[in-house]
Amino acid sequence: MPARAQQPKKVPLLGYLSSGNAAAESARADAIRLALRERAYVEGQNIAIEYRYMEGKRGRATELAAELVRLKVDLILVTGGEIWIRAAKNATKTIPIVMTGTGSDPVEGGLIESLARPGGNVTGITNLTRELGGKRLELLKEAVPKLARVAVLYNPVTSSSVHEVKKVLPVAARVLKLTIQPWEVRGADDFERVFAALNKQRPDGLFVSPGQQMGFSGKRIAGLALKSRLPSMYSNKEAVEAGGLMSYGADEADSYRRVAYYVDTILKGAKPADLPVEQPAKVEFVINLQTAKKIGLTIPPEVLARANKLIK
Helix, strand or coil: CCCCCCCCCCCCEEEEEECCCHHHHHHHHHHHHHHHHHCCCCECCCEEEEEEECCCCCCCHHHHHHHHHHCCCCEEEECCCHHHHHHHHHHCCCCCEEEEEECCCCCCCCCCCCCCCCCCCEEEEECCHHHHHHHHHHHHHHHCCCCCEEEEEECCCCHHHHHHHHHHHHHHHHHHCCEEEEEECCCHHHHHHHHHHHHHCCCCEEEECCCHHHHHCHHHHHHHHHHCCCCEEECCHHHHHCCCCEEEEECHHHHHHHHHHHHHHHHCCCCHHHCCCECCCCEEEEEEHHHHHHCCCCCCHHHHCCCCEEEC
């Protein structure tokens, strides 16, 4: 009997759905590729990835998700928030969808049934960043003992940010005896105008509520905060590496390693419905000492001792 030619093994095709653009997304995409490589998935060799970016055009989530479904991808990675996960979920009930760290509660948002048993075709990581909002405010107060009034930047379009500003922060502020001054930022062009206005109210510190708009504009916000000599608190360390004062949030490198675990497990046959959604195992506290020096702030030693990373 003649030996049959072996069928070439099908290379899995991943869809990568992003609320950013290729440049802003490159650090995260690289980190996810590296995490996949650690699990022996090398792009261009035994895995292929189709990237779709919003590129600053709002409302493209539905169209881009539909494109990936038409390509018959084996799995969709979503790096945007609730709107993007919902768009992917509306586009397909069968292709597995992996969240790479959404800041909102996916149960409350109706994306999954529960963290332990998601139940549909969505699973992955939730950073539940708003749960950490009170802790961020507390750390800012500890670092700046004279803190009394805090300007809070948030995007009113991001539901998790609105919840944080209206529900989470007021409770923490009462306990810490702080006054909160919320400032809406709807687009990248708003920052200079908002800073000019908030500086007239002379706050003692700046709290940047998490969200895509804030994440992509971290460097710009850090620069404006520095110019205004405002101690600033963020949810992601990139803003602190760009000159912000402090951040407290999920260890993203650790989160991306978990994303690769989901991809691997699903490609090997597991169902998203049975894979529990994970919250961050590691949270990191980062302080930029160069920034503290530039704004004339001496951070108490007991606060410095708690930091995971000091930028000197």
